[in-house]
Amino acid sequence: MTDAIVLDGVHKRYGEKRALDGLDLTVGAGTVHAVLGPNGAGKTTAVRIMSTLLRPDAGRVTVAGLDVRERASDVRRRIGLLGQHAAVDEQLGGRQNLEMFGRLYHLGARRAGSRADELLERFGLADTGRKAVKQYSGGMRRRLDLAASLITEPAVLLLDEPTTGLDPRGRAEVWGAVRSLVGGGTTVLLTTQYLEEADQLADRISLIDDGRVAAEGTSDQLKALVGGDRIDVVLRDASRLAEAAALLGSLDPLLDPDRRLISAPALDRMAALTGTVRALQEAGIEAEDIAVRRPTLDEVFLSLTGRPGTGRPGTGRPTGEQAVRGTEAAA
Incomplete structure (x- = not known):
């Protein structure tokens, strides 16, 4: 070509x-x-x-x-x-x-x-x-x-x-x-x-x-550079966030008590979704919403540059493994 x-x-x-x-x-x-x-x-x-x-x-x-x-x-x-x-x-x-x-x-x-x-x-x-x-x-x-x-x-x-x-x-x-x-x-x-x-x-x-x-x-x-898919879980009761996060089996969950939200990496979309639903039901933890999603532009940019992608750019640049270019590195 x-x-x-x-x-x-x-x-x-x-x-x-x-x-x-x-x-x-x-x-x-x-x-x-x-x-x-x-x-x-x-x-x-x-x-x-x-x-x-x-x-x-x-x-x-x-x-x-x-x-x-x-x-x-x-x-x-x-x-x-x-x-x-x-x-x-x-x-x-x-x-x-x-x-x-x-x-x-x-x-x-x-x-x-x-x-x-x-x-x-x-x-x-x-x-x-x-x-x-x-x-x-x-x-x-x-x-x-x-x-x-x-x-x-x-x-x-x-x-x-x-x-x-x-x-x-x-x-x-x-x-x-x-x-x-x-x-x-x-x-x-x-x-x-x-x-x-x-x-x-x-x-x-x-x-x-x-x-x-x-x-x-x-x-x-x-x-894939920012970890692929994520699973987001919104609970009815914010007091059970830590308990529910432990059930997801993720080493790096993000907790947002104000929104009663848990967000964690999902290596397998369907397995993460069905596994999370089953684990929460068995523990008696009610969820308002569960969804698997892909990273947003802000998340991609934040991972690569250390700041969101929708604001005015500063002077920082990705270094080391963050600055990945080409299909071989990204695959």
Whole structure:
């Protein structure tokens, strides 16, 4: 498999602020690659460099096999870009927006019109193509924005936090649109703060912190770095937390008396669930809820960096065994 995007030792500073600090990233052609990280981790800076909107201070970047410094104009012809905020005109209709983008890319009136119709149909907007965009829902606007980024049929699509601010329905609509691209061979690089989004869409994930990769692998491989699944038990009586925790057989249970919660590693999902239910029943301990779940983004980030993943990043980085990269280390 060839590589559609390669970042090799990329650095970028804004005055005294270090945005990227030797970022290495490789994205295989025809795949969806998610870049996860909190606000300020360097995700948007990396996308702006890949899209030729910024020049790196150091390091090499190729997109679609082209160096972004030496062949910026050629790179722009081969990529589509969807930023964090919609770039469509709310006063125009959906079809008018797509035709306008087509004309801006010199497609010609006939080709711009036919391409607009193709994309409206592809993204489920054909029935609303003549409506003003101001009447669209959030999910519809993002689908239209996504369609506009594909007007020239790019080989590589860069999506910078495409579902930020959308409700669950709007997010699901965008996910469906992204999935439809992959079958056609488009390479998608997706930045996001949501592990769920990467779970749904990505073939591979790079988790970045403080401008460099902290961990990389599939979703399951990243979760395995923080101990895999956990079982959560909510009791009716907080006074029996310690007793119930002992029944779980875990060496490292977490107790939260305020929520009457026990959380412990679960090596085998079904065995942990059935075993816990049986043990609590035999001990006469009542539970309000029992669930097996996978780690959250905060838990993954906390394990790798020593701090939650949803706040502003600091200067700490994972060291030693925490800084695991590659499928062999994550498996």
